[in-house]
Amino acid sequence: MSNFIVLLGPPGAGKGTQAETISEKLHLPHISSGDIFRQNLKNQTQLGLLAAGFINKGELVPDEITIAMIRDRLSQPDCQNGAILDGFPRTPAQAEALSIMLSSINGKVKSVSYISVPENVLIDRLPGRWTCRKAGHVFHEKYSPPQTTGVCDFDGSELYQRDDDNPETVKVRIRVYLEQTLSLIEYYHQHDVLAEVDGTKSIEQVTRNLLATIQRNGNE
Ligand code: AP5
Secondary structure, X not given: OEEEEEXXXXXXXXXXXXXXXXXXXXXXXXXXXXXXXXXXXXXXXXXXXXXHHHHOOOOOOOHHHHHHHHHHHHOOXXXXXXXXXXXXXXXXXXXXXXXXXHHXXXXXXXXXXXXXXXXXXXXXXXXXXXXXXXXXXXEEOOOEOOOEOOEOOOOOOEEEOOHHHOHHHHXXXXXXXXXHXXXXXXXXXXXXXXXXXXXXXXXXXXXXHHXXXXXXXXXX
C-alpha cells in the first residue's frame, strides 16, 4: 500500500515550502497543482493558458481539469510509493476523486496536515515571496532570504514575484479558500487522518511538527 500525504492550508500558509523539505526527507515526490499549472503556462500549453485565466483572478481552476491533470501525474512511476500533495485536493469533489484514484492504485491518504495561519499573517507574508524561475524554489525577503538578492540559492536562476501575489488577488484567493477549501478540514477530520499544525512558527519548527504528525499517523 502506498501512502499519500496531503498538505492543506490557505494561500501562503507554507505548503510549498514544507512539501519541498518533507519530500526530500521522506523520499517521496512533491506534487504541487499550482506548480504544474505554472509550468504549463511557462510552456504555453493549452492547459496552462486555460488555467491562467482562473489563476490570475485568484479563482480555482475547474475541478474536471484539475482532477484529470492530477490523475495523469499520479499515474507516473515515481508515485508508486506515494507522494506529498501540495494544493490538491482543494474542493470536496477533488477529495472524493483523489480517494477513488488512490484506491485504484492500492494507495491511501495516510495523513492530512492542516497548516493554520491567520489571515493577517498571510497578507503580510505573500508580498515578500520570491520564487525561482527554473524549479520553483521558494524564498521570502524577510523570513527565508536568498544569499544573493534576486538569485536562487539552489540553481542560480532568477527569482520573481508571482502575478497572483498582488494584494487584490490575494484577497480573492483567501475568500475562495474560505468558501471552497475550508470544508475539507471537516471532511478529513471525519476520515480520522487530520492534524493541525501551527504555521506561524518558524519554518524549521513547522517542519519538525509536520514530520512528527506524519510519523504519528503512520504508526496508528
Ligand atoms: P498554489 O500555487 O497552490 O497557491 P496557494 O494554494 O494559494 O498557495 P501558495 O503557493 O500561495 O502558498 P503556500 O502555502 O505554498 O506557501 P509557500 O510555501 O509558498 O495555486 C495557485 C493557483 O492555482 C490557485 O489560486 C488556483 O487558481 C490554481 N490551483 C492550484 N491548485 C488547484 C486546485 N487543486 N484546484 C483548482 N485550482 C487550483 O510560502 C509563502 C511564503 O511564506 C514564502 O515566501 C515562504 O518563504 C514564506 N513562509 C513559509 N512558511 C513560513 C513560516 N513558517 N514563517 C514565515 N514565512 C514562511
